[in-house]
Amino acid sequence: MKVDDLRADEKDIYFKCLEDWSEETNEAGPHKENWYNKMRPKGLRVKMAHDDKGIVGGMIQYLPIEHSIVDGEGLYFVYCIWVHGHKQGRGDFQKRGMGKALLKAAEEDARALGAKGMAAWGLSLPFFMPASWFKKQGYLKAEKDGMMVLLWKPFSKDARPPKYVKPKKSPSAVPGKVTVTSFNDGWCTSMNIVHERAKRASGELGDKVAFRTYDTTDRSTFLEWGISTALFIDDKEVQTGPPPSYEDIKKLIAKRVKKLGKEKG
């Protein structure tokens, strides 16, 4: 197995999070590519893991924390590590050491770039990006917010732990309309799918629905709200992991449209 920097000829599969077989991924739009192009000059690093036949089985993306969705200094923040685990397409590469090799390569790279440590997020659940997996790789808990755990591995004594950026406000509704608000920065294919589905459903439900979007690749927009990726219907956040289907999102918005009609009498 080998871990290398993302090559130009691998960009398409990277933008699809290695799921080039998935119909759903085609719904994600150009957001990931846009995020990559905007963050590359800010220091985004992407590495791909290849098996002995040269097939890509995993990827990791990390960015100087100052440009990321958490607060910190001198660290790199791992947005995601993903070892393809589906039977479809390239097949299941998990539990063969690829994850460990990707994280090690990213840490070595960050050290060589002068970083004081590495930060990452994980879930206190045994799936998705498990915090327990990072702990096994020597990461410490910095903060916890519900199921979300912010982890880090200091490389030097003067490193300080990362902190969450807390939500500062919720979107308000456009008077007389159901307001669908999508915060999106583009790094996550699942959230890009949610964004596109919410936009399409809002459009199909007509002029009773206002669709608003905040591009949180713009750090001042992100810091103003304290929200990087989220979907709101009026002031209520929709649970989005794993992505709800197009039909479910449309149903949720349509329910609010019906309620609005009743309120108006």
Ligand SMILES: CC(C)(COP(=O)(O)OP(=O)(O)OC[C@H]1O[C@@H](n2cnc3c(N)ncnc32)[C@H](O)[C@@H]1OP(=O)(O)O)[C@@H](O)C(=O)NCCC(=O)NCCS
């Ligand atoms: C978590 C993940 C990165 C691990 O990669 P992997 O290649 O499967 O794991 P490795 O083979 O490198 O495992 C290294 C060690 O972690 C352990 N491990 C593997 N999966 C684990 C899990 N889910 N929880 C805890 N430990 C785990 C292994 O047993 C191994 O232990 P060892 O060192 O004692 O032998 C991978 O399973 C994955 O991509 N999961 C999904 C993550 C995801 O959803 N990413 C997208 C988020 S936006």
